[in-house]
Amino acid sequence: MKIRRQKKSQKILAFFQSNFALQAPYTVLLDATFCRAALEGKVLIKEQIPKYLGAQTKIVTTQCIILEVEKLSKISSKLYGTWIVVKQFPVHKCGHEGDPVPASFCAKSLLGKNNPGKYIMASQDPELRSHVHQEVVGTPILYLHQSAPTLEKPTKKVYKLSSHEETTLKTLKRKHFGETIQEPPRKKKKAKNPHSLSCKKSKKVKQANQQKTDGKRKRKRHKRKGGAAKDMSRSE
Template sequence: MKSKRLKRANKILTHFRYNYNVLPPYKILIDGTFAMNALKDKINIMEQMPKYLGEVCELMTTKCVIKELEKLGSPVFGALHILKQYDIFHCPHTPEKCVNSCFTYLARKSIKEGKQKLIFATNDNNLKDKLREIPGIMNLFIGYNTILLEDISEASLQKEEKPSNEIERIKEIKKQVLGEEKPRIFKKRKAKGPNPLSCLKKKPKIEKDTNNGSDSKKTRRKKKKSDNQKN
């Protein structure tokens, strides 16, 4: 089961690497629900996250997440303690917003060209639904007592189909403006003459006489010589 889980994660990461340029070291934004579930299932996030993703990971949170947990007080003290160990990723919200608004804002910002690509870690179902609507976003959650990547969202898959449609549309516009392209005419190669070596006559094979044959010829010659001597 562990090998299947890691193979699945590698497949999803490879997909996002080639289609959305999500490259290591992975910047992962973690919210309170993810930290609480990790604490409940006794998962060491710092230790297990790099093992699962197979690369260096930069674990982060935002000031909006910290503020929300501080407001909730003692029930989430353990999650707050975990998240305070991580770096604070800059978000422009002053005063702080709810985590859903903060994370969706950062997700939309991260998919723009030239921006840092982010991975989000949450067990909040409402937040996961919102993040799935944004193409190019990966979501992590805790299930079955382990860290898991969500399947590639429909929004991400549909976004990948658009470039091919755009290419077809550009081709149609070119036809309207420039007209039909003339088919390219390729010059036929002249047939080459036969190989001169192949035209040479084959040399007849000389069959070697067997030992018996050579002996008989020699004896005949000897007989002829003896007849001449008699005459």
């Protein structure tokens, strides 16, 4: 089972390496929810996480996360052990020194929209993980599943490429592999009725037709008034 889990983790990490420039040594940003679950499941974070990821790993937290757990531990003694665990890790600068913010807000601000720090987010908080899925594309999420470190599979949103990325990928394929790009078949235009103005005949054609018809017409003779009386006088 351990070998199978490690193969899955390496496959997921390889995806983020090739698509989002994630490289070892990895930086894991953990919050108090992960430390609480590790304490309950007797997980040795410093030993098991680097072993699971298969590379040198730096595990960090922030001052905001530590201070929040410290305040909560004074209210609930159950969180005292969590505070002891989380403050063992190096404190990463978050920009909120002297003016601490809620732990989830601090983590979100570090991740931003594109995860410029290339963090692996370690959390059990469903709201924070959902935020990472929806808003921070390209960020691996690490959580504990039955006391075992587990990387979440990339979502469909991560696999979806933008139009610019698709055209770039097609260009690279054609350049390096000589693949021909199959363009989608064009839709046949439906035959439309001709415009009424286009059906009008030209003036030249009309004149020519009129001349032909005039030549074929027979002239009718009209009798003049009084003509019959003159003919009678001449005969007498």
